[in-house]
Amino acid sequence: RKEVEQDPGPFNVPEGATVAFNCTYSNSASQSFFWYRQDCRKEPKLLMSVYSSGNEDGRFTAQLNRASQYISLLIRDSKLSDSATYLCVVGRWKLSFGAGTTVTVRA
Amino acid sequence: EAEVAQSPRYKITEKSQAVAFWCDPISGHATLYWYRQILGQGPELLVQFQDESVVDDSQLPKDRFSAERLKGVDSTLKIQPAELGDSAMYLCASSPREGRENSPLHFGNGTRLTVT
Numbered sequence: 001r002k003e004v005e006q007d008p009g010p011f012n013v014p015e016g017a018t019v020a021f022n023c024t025y026s027n028s029a030s031q032s033f034f035w036y037r038q039d040c041r042k043e044p045k046l047l048m049s050v051y052s053s054g055n056e057d058g059r060f061t062a063q064l065n066r067a068s069q070y071i072s073l074l075i076r077d078s079k080l081s082d083s084a085t086y087l088c089v090v091g092r093w094k095l096s097f098g099a100g101t102t103v104t105v106r107a
Numbered sequence: 108e109a110e111v112a113q114s115p116r117y118k119i120t121e122k123s124q125a126v127a128f129w130c131d132p133i134s135g136h137a138t139l140y141w142y143r144q145i146l147g148q149g150p151e152l153l154v155q156f157q158d159e160s161v162v163d164d165s166q167l168p169k170d171r172f173s174a175e176r177l178k179g180v181d182s183t184l185k186i187q188p189a190e191l192g193d194s195a196m197y198l199c200a201s202s203p204r205e206g207r208e209n210s211p212l213h214f215g216n217g218t219r220l221t222v223t
Contacts, residue, residue, distance in 0.1 A: 004149070042217075044214050089212075093209070097151075
């Protein structure tokens with residue numbers, strides 16, 4: 001079983017829609033959780049850290065469910081510029097990346 | 108904003124040749140990482156340094172890959188000899204510290220390697 005698993009998508013949504021997707025992890029001792037955004041052929045960039053109580057950053061909301069060992073990302077009011085691959089990163093001492101979820105926002 | 112510097116951006120090499128990548132982390136960042144990312148997959152850790160010491164190189168193919176960070180600042184990753192399967196994006200990242208709770212990683216632009 002992979003340490004971090006993501007639905008690869010793609011999630012094709014119209015502008016203004018809400019899209020959400022999860023990431024599951026296998027190591028229950030994980031302490032650090034992040035979402036990164038990666039544009040085609042570019043480096044990953046930190047989107048947001050994920051905290052135990054959940055957190056928001058503008059149109060983005062991240063949640064952590066330790067009991068079921070997953071984190072989620074919700075994007076409200078999608079913009080064309082949100083089209084990207086979203087990487088889930090989980091770990092303790094060592095960070096592991098998921099393969100990414102591709103989101104395409106269409107006009 | 109301070110950035111992680113990597114060079115070259117692109118490298119084309121023939122199989123069996125040697126190739127080297129360079130990374131300069133954000134100033135003051137003690138932890139440096141080299142990742143390999145194959146198209147359609149997530150980054151895979153090759154090696155992690157804490158200052159000049161290797162913390163994790165369990166996934167580094169040591170028969171052909173080597174990495175060093177001699178003065179605990181910049182780092183070099185070398186492949187010799189390169190194989191066709193080494194074609195990938197090589198990403199360097201740094202973070203301020205290593206501890207019980209990981210700090211977010213800051214990535215450089217990456218080096219896209221093509222082995223022919």
